[in-house]
Amino acid sequence: MALHDAKSFAKRGEQLENIVIAHFVLSWLFIALRAYTRIFVKPNFGWDDLTMIFAGVIYTIYCAFILYIEGHGGGTHVTSVAQLSDLTKRAVGSEATYIATVMMLKVSVSILFARIVVKRWQLVVIYTTVAISCISAAASFFYCLFRCGPDLDEYVVQQLSSLCTPRVLDRVFAYQHAAFAFSTDCVFVLLPIPLLWNTNMSRKSKCSMGFILSLATLGCVCSAIRFRYVDGLTQTEDFFWNATNISIWSTIEPGVGIMAGCMATLRPLMMCAQVKIQTLRSPRLLFAKKSHSVEMGMTSSNEERGGSKGADAVKFSKDAGLASERHQDGGRARTSQSTGRGSSTECILSPSDENHTFGQCESLELDRTNTWASVSPNPGDALPPLMPTLHYMKKRLHNEV
Structure with missing residues (x-):
């Protein structure tokens, strides 16, 4: 076991804590803006908004687990059996809630795309992709909960006794979930191309709409980076030290996905805000324009009256x-x-x-x-x-x- 000083422990814990808090706050900020836009600015509240809120609730539980683990020895070399048992139960809960958050996020994005596509084959692609992603997430979810038996209190004992599933199977489920999540993001990134290809829009409008739709799958980059650290979930020896990097990227991926998915629906709110800002910046200009128009109208009416x-x-x-x-x-x-x-x-x-x-x-x-x-x-x-x-x-x- 490698030895590290107190400074390295504090730095890793502080980094993880800051990332969790920042993504938690920003995620709920964008969820609130999305709900405000869909309810008040342009009333169009649907199932994609409801599933996004549900994903935010599950993500909140995940962040609570991570903060608890970080505050009770996460990111360190845990040797106490009692502490290890307590943190392991929270770790299992955090991994399960991460999988559920990503699954609900994919469902929300798929419903968003299904509301705007016009061709049947596009709907088939969306439904097939999200169905495969949900099946993969459900398999990983139940595997994470029951890989050492149904009793989480005996999880550590089973793990130390080598009575859990082998590490090879752990890697299979970990990598297959990451692979399907990444593949789903890639499909949603490429879907706006045929969607906007034959539309009667200018090139600038197509690029703008494509960028907005692709924002909903910005988590694709985070999924690709997370691939590098997936093996940390399968290292049972010194788990809480080795799983710090995967915990960081497991926090960033759904957080960025929630923010990007909500950002794709905020165009009406941004346009409304832009109009209000322009009105506040140039009230004198607007008054001058109105006065000029009134004067021109009076002058033209007087000229017409004088001519008659x-x-x-x-x-x-x-x-x-x-x-x-x-x-x-x-x-x-x-x-x-x-x-x-x-x-x-x-x-x-x-x-x-x-x-x-x-x-x-x-x-x-x-x-x-x-x-x-x-x-x-x-x-x-x-x-x-x-x-x-x-x-x-x-x-x-x-x-x-």
């Missing part, structure tokens, strides 16, 4: 001049043009309209004057040069009739 005033004034003067010329020449044609209130159409009284009289068009002319008086900024200045001509025309017409 000028057009009506020209039409009214032309009508008055035309009527005076015709009556001065002795003609009997009673034709006038006028504009109704609030409209831009013209009223033209033709000679064939015998039922119409000049008084009707005269009333429209007076109504036009009132309209100008109500629209003009200075009502008293509404067409003053034309008023004497209008009175003169009325007087001549009455005299002739």
Whole structure:
């Protein structure tokens, strides 16, 4: 047995404790953000969210086991039988909860992908992959609990008496679980490629969506690194010293997987936050834009109003001049043009309209004057040069009739 000083013991224990606490806090932070996004930002809470929360609960139990082991001699050379028996039961519990956490994580990710795929073969691939992963995890789970018998209190005694399963079988179950977990992650990493290949999206959007979907399988890298330390689970001699590295990566793999799986669903929350940040950063710019738009609207309305005033004034003067010329020449044609209130159409009284009289068009002319008086900024200045001509025309017409 190799001898180590107290400094190396403290360093290994402190490193493991910091990793466990950091991943535990971050995992639940991302789970909370995911639940908030799926409930309040974009209501779409489903089974993938529920299984992710369940995976977080199991991961919490795993972290509790690891912290207990680290605080009671984990990462050291344990020689006391009583201490070894106590820590062994927690070690079995931590390994079983690790397997259950990874299994629930794979189920959650598979449901997430199943909600967005459109082709049948993609569903078959997802269901087949997650089914194989669950079978492998279930076999490893029960093997971990019963490899030395159903009584965990006798686990150490059975182990010291060489009554447990052989180390070769331990390696088979340990490596097969790690291999299937890694293979499942690889399938989920490659699945977004055919999923987004034929979609009507720009290349930038495809890369963005592919990156978001691949975040859910970021634990693939951790699974590959964990392969190196799997043999530490099968070394029964000085187990708690040799299993420190595998404990570290067994903590990182599901923690990173939970965070990545939740991060893949936070796009609506990030977009909402981006809009709010832009609003808080540039309130003056928004106010200036609104003020500018209001001013432009008022200017355009004033220009349109002024243009209609000028057009009506020209039409009214032309009508008055035309009527005076015709009556001065002795003609009997009673034709006038006028504009109704609030409209831009013209009223033209033709000679064939015998039922119409000049008084009707005269009333429209007076109504036009009132309209100008109500629209003009200075009502008293509404067409003053034309008023004497209008009175003169009325007087001549009455005299002739």
